[in-house]
Amino acid sequence: MVLPLENQGTGVHQVIIIAALATTYENTLVCIEEPEVNLHPILQRRLLKYLAENTSNQYVIATHSAQMLDHERANIFHLTLSSSGTQIAPATTPAEVANVCADLGYRPSDLLQANAIIWVEGPSDRTYLNHWVRQIDPGLEEGIHYSIMFYGGSLLKELSADDRIVEEFINLRRLNRNTAILIDSDRTYIGRPLNDTKKRVIREFEKSEENGLAWVTHGYTIENYVPPDILAAAIRAVHPRKGKAVPLPSSRWANPLSSVDSPNKSKIAKYVVDLWPDSMADAALKKQVNRVVQFIHRANVGLISEVH
Template sequence: MSEQNLPIISFAIGGYRSFGNKVQRFGKLSRINLFIGQNNSGKSNVLRFLHDVYPSWVNGNNSFNLGPLEAHLPTRATFIASSNSISLCKDTQGNFTEFVREISPKIPQDKYHQRWLSLLLNVFLKKSELEGTGEKLWFDFNVNRALITSNWSEAFQVIDDYNFLHLWEALTGQRNGSRNQHWFPETLAYLTPSLAPINVKMIPAIRQVGKQGSASEEFSGEGIIERLAKLQHPNVHNQSDKEKFEKINKFLRNVIDNDTASIDIPHDRDTILVHISGRTLPLESLGTGIHEVIILASAATILENSVICMEEPELHLNPILQKKLVRYLLEATDNQYFITTHSAALMDTPTAEIYHIKLEAGQSITEHATSDKLRSEVCEDLGYHPSDLLQSNCVIWVEGPSDRVYINHWLNFVSQKFVEGIHYSIMFYGGRLASHLSADDEDNSIGDFISLRRLNRRGVIVIDSDKKEKGARINDTKKRLRDEFDSGPGYAWITEGREIENYLKSEVIKEAISKIHPKANINSTFGQYENTLSIKTAAGKDAQALKIGVAKYIVENYGADLSQLDLKKQIQNLVAFIAESNPKISV
């Protein structure tokens, strides 16, 4: 399952349990979606909505209705739900690319195509403005799956009668009609996306391997022995199920760091056996954490192309096990996950979308934690401290996201045995601290950072030298940080060129800049101490190419090249440091 082919791309809730008359919108989803907040904030109600209500509602079940306990009390706010939204964001060139991709196929490909697109874009922007939904356009429905048209009616007022008539004729192939009876309702019906059926399963917080012969439609652990037995010994028509069973075995080996481990279902089907280093043990003898994580991984493997709601997977799992589980879910399964959690470790999942749920004035309110600041606030709300967050075996400190992209790319080229978030973490020191690394003055931010670094001394810091010529010296701030990290057990990596981008070949970075900024001219001649990202815009202004955009383009289109300056030596040193910090891993 790819990020572009998700069963649920967005949804909204109003008038359901703790969600009141202020509709809460979950506008950006991925394969892993986390709902984090204090107890009784409404996290579990999101999963209840997705598991108990959403499938029946979307699938058009005629018997669908809300029970008395599912209404929002005391207001009994009107139930509103949505499964569709359209992005109204502009791309880097100022175009509404996502809007065009969604709407263009629905409009006749005639000579007036662009005209119809422009008219509808104005309508969509107006509705978004009326509802205060920012860069998203939503189709909201009531409990009977009827589209709520109130704001749509006002939004369509931006089109005059002449243009509206011709738009309606182009869409429907009809003629004449009237605005309120025909043009508006029929155009809106034509544009409204259909609600696709989905399969949703729940893995509850209380999990335990069921007894012999147990069966269940749910995935709490009841019936798991029977399910695994069918994977291990499938009938003639399902031989491919053995591959799923082997995936679970591979995951077990990774979890306990033992290549001899495998699970087995005995003839009596009364337990799950684990063969390890010449011994055979029942699964429960390996400890609650291993027992728990195998239940979760097995359920996620048995299910295919499904939406899985998972309650608090971190129970009984240390941070490393939590991260290994999430990595398995992403790489070895093809489901979309909605997870309630109190875990800061899960928040580190690079591609996860995180929503912070709070209870305010008797209603659940959600906030999309899109920035480091918001994620920090989420951690504070949960009562976490920096010491809870730095649990990796070693930390690589970098200035920003583009540095992380390059370093992971280079590390993976040299050794694929190390996994970010498990064997090492990459953390950012940008902002105010970064500004002082390029200046001669120093303030409390340097001391604060050094204090934070002491919470996990196994760290490497990557610092741009900012040298403008050969023989130039680094400033006193960088010297202080270099001395602090070189005191061990980590060290400082100061770039041999001006900055990390000087490790890239000139032809590679030229192509990346031309793809990200096709109308800009490149200023740099790509010397060792030059600003390689310096560009001149089409308006003739000096500017910087988008660092993260350039970085992503390069790693997606080019293999790693360690031939520039001292890069090969630095990456080899970094691999050796990570290996030293993870003694169980052989390089």
């Protein structure tokens, strides 16, 4: 049942007013002060998505909301008050953004209170995972139904299972019970055992089948899931080599990026998802993505139907 507008909360009214007014202008600089007031984080995300996709304006938004800061198209500026007046500085690095969050009163634990958290090695994994999740369920959105965070590949490759840093990473699960992790197997042949660090992390993440999930790639790295012709086309686009063909991996246990010196994995991933068809032919990949989608649904019981 959909309630009439007069029975909706103040936040819904506010979103409609801002969206309607912004839509009446084109190619205009629009200033909005603290639009997050009265808005649930989901409505904040929906408003930003609407403004980005359905209007041609540029927006300057004064905000104290982490939801606004986390938008993929946002340029963040940090305003501070000093004896000489207001100082404005761009926040472009993770450290600078972290300083903004600290000044706004956010703690690391606040940033972990998403409905579901999926840990991946780096930005390219995030690009692939978001693309695959959308293929299975286009209604799921990062930042609303789940959040993706990076752990860095060296954590599981170079540190021992009982290292203090590994222990602290595992303990982060206490901050959010709905936590999953995607791990490159780094196997060079079928049946090669995982290292002890990866085994321990997998055990910890899968202690509760209801709230945890560990996905180990069925191949050397996540790029081995990409159809070879698509991966080769993406590599050629990002790392053109005049007169040289891109060698394809001999098997799923070979490093598919070994032919490139210092590959830009993030750019390659973006090209890949643009070239990737809507279908998902790899049965092993589809099985794992379905597990992730089911995990996200379990973490969002009662919410997904409301925001779709």
